[in-house]
Amino acid sequence: MSHDSLAFKLHPDDNVAIARNAIAKGTVLAEFANLVVTADVPAAHKVALAPVALGEPVLRYGQIIGFTTQPIEPGEHVHTHNLAMGSFERDYAFGQDARVPAAAARPATFKGFVRADGRVATRNYIGVVSTVNCSATVTKLVVEHFSKSDALKDYPFVDGVVPITHSFGCCIEHNGTGVQQLRRTLGGFVKHANFAGVVVIGLGCEANQMGAMFMSEGIETGKLIAPLVIQEKGGTRKTVAAAIAAVEAMLPVANQCRREDVSAAHLTVALQCGGSDGYSGITANPALGIAVDLLVAHGGTAILSETPEIYGAEHLLTRRAVNREVGQGIVDLIKWWEDYADREKGSIDNNPTPGNKSGGLTTILEKSLGAVAKSGSSALMGVYRYAEPITTHGLVFMDAPGYDPMGATGQIASGANLVAFTTGRGSCFGAKPSPSIKLATNTKMFLRMKDDMDINCGDVMDGGATLESKGREIFELMLRIASGEMSKSEELGLGNEETVPWMIGAQM
Known part of the structure; x- marks a missing residue:
């Protein structure tokens, strides 16, 4: 990614590029063979790089994010007016890409409270x-x-x-x-x-x-x-x-109770993203994914969740499943949510909110591909019901709706003692009793909402950091927050109102 380009392509197979900032109609994109932009393209939105016929797929991250509802020409703005959901086959390839990272040579530690039964707390x-x-x-x-x-x-x-x-x-x-x-x-x-x-x-x-x-x-x-x-x-x-x-x-x-040095293996981190935008899958989410890989290498646990927000990207997780049973668990959840949406006469594609769409995300497929990036590249070790106690170390998945407080409530009930939350539009969230770290996807929002944001991941796009250096920064902040340093949401007193259990079944 060139840091002085007006737009950037994320994968060689993509037929769209992402606008770094707003691009005016008539702008020439020198980095794409002097392509002329034929409509105003807001920041983080997509511009077509090649002609795409009616009903053909649009690719971002090298993956399908939707199908055209009208022919698209190079230079056009690609969004809800010409792109929509569609069905397609996924290659689940169970376990094909499963990778268990080597254990860290020097195990990381944090200062936690050790309970009488051996469990470790980050807050008292x-x-x-x-x-x-x-x-x-x-x-x-x-x-x-x-x-x-x-x-x-x-x-x-x-x-x-x-x-x-x-x-x-x-x-x-x-x-x-x-x-x-x-x-x-x-x-x-x-x-x-x-x-x-x-x-x-x-x-x-x-x-x-x-x-x-x-x-x-x-x-x-x-x-x-x-x-x-x-x-x-x-x-x-x-x-x-x-x-x-x-x-x-x-x-x-x-x-x-007193804090004492304990292994990072006692950290269980809930992975959340909310108020996502077109930058989420480029900066904060993949940077958090690198932090997750570091956490797993040190013996810790990360909980990915919100099943509707892996829809269309679930095949990337089944390929990383440690075995077929775990991979099939993901497929079964996806099938349940498809049936649930059909039964309730809804659509999983309703998930991208107006704010998500204003921020450049067009379909749930696009949103999911960016959301899965926060899980890193480690093997998926288990699939759990909502609020079920997590008994496996490494990366796991917990079933939940796509509503952030509801997902985080289940993750904390499952044992998460820390929350890592990426946001592009600017979510204000706390999660007592587990401290929540906020990761901003872009510098403009970080500066505008600095009182709420713990780390700016926008400098990955601005040129001040790499995904690797940002991932290390996030991991080190996890250890400090777990040791007692207050997060921004804690300083603001957030977290008393954000417990939202997922209530299923008829209300009579």
């Missing part, structure tokens, strides 16, 4: 978890007591008290897949390593009964897990008081 929080939306206000009132007072001043090694609230928990089948998935999700938070202790608050009459949730998720009550039921305690005020007392009893125990 007390959690307050609601079983149902009806107990969400009580949960928040408990947390406000600690955030709006000096109640934590004597506990310097406690990072705070965190609310985990949501909008579900009732009017669902009492033993159906919906409540089972919700219990698995909330159970993952209750048992999360970043919580030294947890108070769980229910209303009492909800479908998601606390006892059933504890039993299904193997949660045992004790001095660091305290259950409270509002109807049994006598209402809002009495439950708030009891919950505050329960947290106060946990604080001295939590404050005894």
Whole structure:
């Protein structure tokens, strides 16, 4: 990629180039045999390099991103007005490109909190978890007591008290897949390593009964897990008081925790991208992919997710599957989502948002190809249900919708103790109890939203960095954030409102 070109081609087979900045009609692209641009092309959008007949594929990254809805001539702007989804065969080639990176010669470390059972935390929080939306206000009132007072001043090694609230928990089948998935999700938070202790608050009459949730998720009550039921305690005020007392009893125990050097193998990183643009698959996502390969080489784990956002690129993952069973797991998820979209009279191609499209992404195929880049090149070691505990080291995949907070909620419930989040349009996101690192795809947005962004990956395109150097920078920041350095989203106090479980099944 020439850093002074007006547009760049990403693969020799591509029939489009990507505009580095906005290109005006009539501009001559010297780097493409003096091609004359015949329409205004916004920054990060596509310009045709060759004629493409009606119904023929358009290629980016050397892969199909859609099919023309009208003939396209060289120099034309290629976007939603002349490009759309279409079906085509993928070569899954299970395991053909599976590569397990060699172990790092000098294992990286970070300073984490080692729990009694050997799990490692990147933060030392007390959690307050609601079983149902009806107990969400009580949960928040408990947390406000600690955030709006000096109640934590004597506990310097406690990072705070965190609310985990949501909008579900009732009017669902009492033993159906919906409540089972919700219990698995909330159970993952209750048992999360970043919580030294947890108070769980229910209303009492909800479908998601606390006892059933504890039993299904193997949660045992004790001095660091305290259950409270509002109807049994006598209402809002009495439950708030009891919950505050329960947290106060946990604080001295939590404050005894100290950070110590641990292997990077204890890092489990949730991979997310949101507010994506045409630069996402060129800068931040592949740079994060290099960081993922480094993490895997050091024994750590990375969780790729959001199944609709690998649609059209799933064959790149099946080729990296460690075995056929893992690869088939990806194919089965894709088939489920196709059937789901058909059943709900929707389209997986609805996924690119208006902001994504304004940023240059035309179809879900194009978006997915860029999204998969953040997984690096390591072998895919496992495929998991939403919020299912991750038991495999290396790169894994977890099923989830394409809504970022919903995907991150499942990844954290699965055990992610860090989140790496790329964004081109500028997502404002936090993910307590796991710190979230924001990676900007372009310099303009990074400078405009500097208070929210941790790393600028736009300098890969500007010429100030390479993907390799940026990947190393991201990996080193992961280690520092895991060791206690605050991310931008933490400094802003984000993360108390972003827990969004994926609710499946009928609401009655």
